[in-house]
Structure formats: structure tokens, C-alpha cells
Amino acid sequence: MNKHEEYSFSRLFLNEYVEVFFILGINDSNDSDNFDEYCDGKDIEVVGYAVIYKDIKSDKQM
Numbered sequence: 631m632n633k634h635e636e637y638s639f640s641r642l643f644l645n646e647y648v649e650v651f652f653i654l655g656i657n658d659s660n661d662s663d664n665f666d667e668y669c670d671g672k673d674i675e676v677v678g679y680a681v682i683y684k685d686i687k688s689d690k691q692m
Contacts (some may be wrong), residue, residue: 633657634677642679646686653678 634655643650655677 634675635656637677639680647684649684651680651682652676686688 634657636656637653638654638656640654641649641651653676655675657673657675
């Protein structure tokens, strides 16, 4: 994961029990043929995910 200059999180799913995020790595792109680019030419790559489970009885994250 060291090859990315910054990271971003994007929520994939949310309900009362669970919340799921993608972890996105963002780089300066040298490949003009890359499909996954921001409008400024930065390359986006999914590098992982995060899951938060919620206990609705106590209203706490687990």
C-alpha cells in the first residue's frame, strides 16, 4: 500500500446493522489508456475494504 500518494474511502453499503467502505488508493497516472481516472488524470485503485458492524440494541459500533 506504500505506492499510493493518498487514500480515500467510498461508502458501498449502509443499513442499520452494517456499513461497508472501499479503500481507494490515488496516484498520479502516467498511463493515458487507464479507464479508472479522475478528471485531473489521477489513477484510482481499490486497495481494500472496511466493515463497521453496529449493535442496534446498544447503539454502539463493534
